Amino acid sequence: MNMEELARLAGVSKGAVSLALNGKPGVGQETRERILRLARESGYTGHSKGKGKTAAAEANATTLRFLVFTNAGLVHEEYYQQPFFRELIHHIEERCRMGGYRLMFSAIEEKHYEQGIRTIMEEPTSGVILLGTSLESSRIADIADKLPGLIVLDTCFDALPVHFVEINNYMGAYQAGTYLTGHGHRRIGYIASEERIHNFEERQRGFMAAMAEAQVEIPRSSLLAVPPTLFSSQGPLRDKLQHLKDSGQPFPTAFFCECDYIAISTIKALGELGFSIPEDVSVIGFDNINESLIVTPELTTVHVEKERMAAWAVDLFTSSLGVPPVVSTKIKVDTLFIARSSCRRLEPVTDL
Structure with missing residues (x-):
């Protein structure tokens, strides 16, 4: 079975099949699960005979999960279309590609938190980067307890013994x-x-x-x-x-x-x-x-520096492979002021 036949069987486009099989955002959870179920039942591996990786090799590849809780504050269901997150995700994908790691995406609605975390725990990966933008300290602490070695991106809570990468x-x-x-x-x-x-x-x-x-x-x-x-x-x-x-x-x-x-x-x-x-x-x-x-x-x-933040997050994952760190790391990435046309210097005046 090829991708076109799997798409026809699932009643979706080839693009939707590709997104689902590669763990990328852009397809609904129910549709993703249906595609994956049909792929398993049909024995679809995503590779033609004699070409590319075997299913076993793919399963054994080092996999990093990008985890997002949607409908939590600023992080919407289609978070990957929000400019800041879109750029950040692009740089994470590029860093993983350079390191030879497989990246998969998991989006869980905040209202389905407990069920979603259980599912993640049943599908272990080599590591997890959590988008922490809108999450509170107590929520991150609970996730870290369930997912050891967690790396949290775009926020920081100094008192938590967790890896963080944040903006200054x-x-x-x-x-x-x-x-x-x-x-x-x-x-x-x-x-x-x-x-x-x-x-x-x-x-x-x-x-x-x-x-x-x-x-x-x-x-x-x-x-x-x-x-x-x-x-x-x-x-x-x-x-x-x-x-x-x-x-x-x-x-x-x-x-x-x-x-x-x-x-x-x-x-x-x-x-x-x-x-x-x-x-x-x-x-x-x-x-x-x-x-x-x-x-x-x-x-x-x-x-x-979204690219630098992404690089630090993936590199923290890399440094932990096989040798879990004794202590956690907190990284703060400095900013750069960009002067453009929306500001001007005021002429010196007397008391206004």
């Missing part, structure tokens, strides 16, 4: 704050995510440290919070900016946004309210997703 969120937001104050901005607004996670808390802490050093106080009216997704935040954000504009208080000359999704929405919302970017208001984001180069003007942002 504090540093990135501090860089953004010092850039604004260094460019003459004193009326500064802060646009946060309504959903609070470790990364955002650290960004707020770093930005406020920069404000304190420059003796800049952000008034409560200029502290806004919106949903952290690109499309859903624009309407609520526009309403809040309109209210701030109508309040009679001096409008901020710059906004720092906790992620690029919010920053892009901010640029669009400010434009709809008649503001010109950056002539009237400067905007800074965080993450440096590919879309930050598409928006007009191009977004000033904090670059996150």
Whole structure:
């Protein structure tokens, strides 16, 4: 049986069969299970006679699992289509390919946590990288108890004896704050995510440290919070900016946004309210997703080394093969500030 025949038997496309057999996202869980069941029943191995790896060789290959709990905070069911996660996954795939490792994907809905973890435990792999972006400390601790040698990506809890690879969120937001104050901005607004996670808390802490050093106080009216997704935040954000504009208080000359999704929405919302970017208001984001180069003007942002984060995560897995470490490792990857067109330097003025 070839892939085309298996696809016809399962009533799906060849692309869906490929995604399911390779453990990649992009196909529903029920469809994935049906394809895998039919493949087992039909003896399908995915290779023609005399070509490629045998089924036994494939089974014995070193396999790394990328584990995601969906519908938990920022991580949606189609997380692999969200720009930040899409780029991160690409780099993990590339690092595994370079090392000769097989990478499989497992997505579990948060509401099916217990059942999902049991399934993962029954299908052991050589290692697990967990996307921890929206997960709390207690949840990660429970997963680590069940999956020894776990590597957690995109968050960190110092008290847990678990491998973590995270962004230096504090540093990135501090860089953004010092850039604004260094460019003459004193009326500064802060646009946060309504959903609070470790990364955002650290960004707020770093930005406020920069404000304190420059003796800049952000008034409560200029502290806004919106949903952290690109499309859903624009309407609520526009309403809040309109209210701030109508309040009679001096409008901020710059906004720092906790992620690029919010920053892009901010640029669009400010434009709809008649503001010109950056002539009237400067905007800074965080993450440096590919879309930050598409928006007009191009977004000033904090670059996150997604490729380096992916490399550290896979390398921690590699270093643990055969020799489990006695102690865990926590890695913090620094950021790089990227100045583009959405910010400008203010001319020196007298007291505003």
